[in-house]
Amino acid sequence: MSNPTMKSINYDRASLSDETLIQLYYNMLRPRLIEEKMLILLRQGKISKWFSGIGQEAISVGLTMALDKEEYILPMHRNLGVFTTREIPLFRLFCQWQGKASGFTNGRDRSFHFGTQEYHIVGMISHLGPQLGVADGIALANLLKKNNKVTAVFTGEGGTSEGDFHEALNVASVWQLPVLFCIENNGYGLSTPTAEQYNCEHLADRGIGYGMESHIIDGNNITEVYTKVSELVEDIRQNPRPVLLEFKTFRMRGHEEASGTKYVPQELMDHWAAKDPLENYQEYLKTLGVLTEEKVQEFNDKIKAEINTALDQAYAEEKITPNLSTELNDVYKTFVYQEVNKNTKTKELRLIDAISEGLKQSMERHDDLVIMGQDIAEYGGVFKITDGFVEQFGKGRVRNTPICESAIVEAGMGLSIAGMKAIVEMQFADFVSSGFNPIVNYLAKSHYRWNQQADVVVRMPCGAGVAAGPFHSQTNEAWFTKTPGLKVVYPAFPADAKGLLITAINDPNPVLFFEHKALYRSIRQEVPSDYYTLPLGKASLLRKGNNITIITYGAGVHWALDVLENNADISADLIDLRSLQPMDKEAIINSVKKTNKAIILQEDSMFGGIASDLSAMLMEECFEYLDAPVKRVASLETPIPFDSQLEQQYLAKDRFLESLLELISY
Incomplete structure (x- = not known):
């Protein structure tokens, strides 16, 4: 040599x-x-x-x-x-x-x-x-x-x-x-x-x-x-x-x-x-x-x-023999859901307050939980959800970050590798595009690739209806439901938001947790005051009826409720999905088999959204039970405009009743 x-x-x-x-x-x-x-x-x-x-x-x-x-x-x-x-x-x-x-x-x-x-x-x-x-x-x-x-x-x-x-x-x-x-x-x-x-x-x-x-x-x-x-x-x-x-x-x-x-x-x-x-x-x-x-x-x-x-x-070692159940089961780390029952003592909370309370009680429960995001410390976040957290938990665990979504998502992954838990707040869900790569390529794939959990919750303030324009109004859940390895939760009510958020934090898998900004301060509900959990993947049946099934989530739930309140003659099952991945397919299919008609309402634009996949699933699973084509109602195929009148035209809300009546009379 x-x-x-x-x-x-x-x-x-x-x-x-x-x-x-x-x-x-x-x-x-x-x-x-x-x-x-x-x-x-x-x-x-x-x-x-x-x-x-x-x-x-x-x-x-x-x-x-x-x-x-x-x-x-x-x-x-x-x-x-x-x-x-x-x-x-x-x-x-x-x-x-x-x-x-x-x-x-x-x-x-x-x-x-x-x-x-x-x-x-x-x-x-x-x-x-x-x-x-x-x-x-x-x-x-x-x-x-x-x-x-x-x-x-x-x-x-x-x-x-x-x-x-x-x-x-x-x-x-x-x-x-x-x-x-x-x-x-x-x-x-x-x-x-x-x-x-x-x-x-x-x-x-x-x-x-x-x-x-x-x-x-x-x-x-x-x-x-x-x-x-x-x-x-x-x-x-x-x-x-x-x-x-x-x-x-x-x-x-x-x-x-x-x-x-x-x-x-x-x-x-x-x-x-x-x-x-x-x-x-x-x-x-x-x-x-x-x-x-x-x-x-x-x-x-x-x-x-x-x-x-x-x-x-x-x-000498044999080649791997493909096993379908093994492959499918290894996408997510096994999570044994532990139910913590709601207490009887309640108080009226807005959606934003319920989320804050769920975060705070989780921080108290998990000493190794760290929250990271822009302006979340002394300022309390742009929506004030973490107001007062620094005083209670310290700046070590409630961390202001520079404007760098990728690095902070990655830091959350690093905390998980080191045996801790992380919550990453996107100031607005729109900004997640700047942290898209580590979410879909690192968090989502780590357990499947080498059995490493990604114990990270990404909080996503989202949605239109507040005249915030194209960069602060998207409801972009479909970007992530397409990616195996991610869980996606989208509550519409304060009590659901608190219980589901606590469960998402307990879950060792990466969870995208969507919080609709227009619902933050407009929706109130009696919420159990103590720490409690709700299971992911279980829909909520809000109304029971016989003639049609309405499937929706987020703000769409409240649009549908308004329509049903003002049209008492419509007999409908109203399903609030709550969780998009995993999704309660059994509840959806059972309802459609009973009512024989289905309409899916989403705030997102139509093409490539949740409604499209649900419609395809119903056509495959319930075709012989359907008395009409599955109907989808969604927002326009445009970016979200700023002007309030343009925004109202963009949203699916005002087109829902017409589509619903049309399907009922089919």
Whole structure:
């Protein structure tokens, strides 16, 4: 392995013992030999894809050895050294890459797209940015627990262009979170060189803009990586703060093997080949007399034998046999609903007050529950739902956030990974589009992918009728009912809102909790004063009748009630869905089989909404019972206008009675 052109790296053993020097070498050699074997298997068609980290081992190994095993690391797909240094059995890694059951995702994801609580590793998703905010959440949990732990998260220089990077750094700096942001600057984002990715000399300089300490480290120098990170970690544990690290290195192979490296100038490849972190370090240890050629051969033989044995085990394991019920049941973490009965003492509350009371009683019940959102602390939120919460629970658990929906949703996920609960308030449901990616790609999929719950409730003040215009009036529940792994709740009454919110907080799955702004202060009801729960997925039958079934939710419930109050001759079942995912299909189908007609009312525009799916379901399940086509009534296919008269025309409310009478007389 020796190369006469080496001596490109200046090592300094400082006070490192011989044992530590050897361990650093062994831990770099192991992923290198695994990768060399994987490249052979790739050419043989025995694995489907490979993202090579050859030449970058010093970063993964040095950082992992500097951290305690209980401290979380969030790696990327070139950080095999993180997984091997944390001593994950190779058999399990090989099974993961082959889609076998003994891997970490039951064949549902590949490569390093997985996490493991046992080894305190949280793997990436292909949308690279979200893991940075997730690291913030884990670090926030550490800060609140005062456990003196550090979290480390990796990204490439390409990933630093994503908005998640900037949001995560800003949040970490504002909250002084104990997290290491590690940039592996390896020269290319797929084929795009750094000169076309950012316009500054060093990415570490970005730390200045966030008021954050930053350092540049030679990512090919294992002693520099290990000693500098060790010093920083020791200090951060006692003086919590975020630190930005830029590791200068190079990607010696393609983004993934199929893409190759033809776009890289040969002189650049030669320059970095001379800086190979393993070969240079091996020669350095030989000059110190710490390592011999015999020891090198012994290590190689031992690791190669370990690789071959683990591969044989992985090959021998049977392929996964698809099981339909297993697949469907693993989308959500099992939640055993525990009923807490309503007390007889009640008081009249508005919808907004009932939600506030449910939040407060949940905060009292769960010491590990954190609420995050814009202006929710001293100001009490724009709707004053969390007014007074800071005084009772403190700023640690009631946290004002910068305007960065993605990072805060991701932080909620991080809190869940660290064993806590999170509530994220979208100031308006419309703004969730800025946090859409982590909700539908991270929260929704984590349990299915690697059995990690996302114990996060996203509160969604929504709806029209208050002349707030296109960006503060949407009822966008259909964005999320389409996504397996999310639960969606949409109450219409104060008592339902309180009980359902408490249950949503108890549920370890991600829940989108919609709160209609126009109902906040207009709807009053007697609400039990104590803590109580209501089950998700159970509709409420508000009126009983024989001639037609009205199915609706949210503000639509009150529109339908008004119509029935003013038309006493209409005999109708009125179903308030309350929960859209899960949905009470049994209640809907039983009612339609009885009345033989169905009309579905929603505030959202028609195409692609809840009503469309319900209509299709009824046509499939109740066709022989229907005396008329299923009718849908929805708002116009336009954005929501500001002017009150235009808004009234937009909404389905004034068209409902005509459609209802038309269907009854069909």
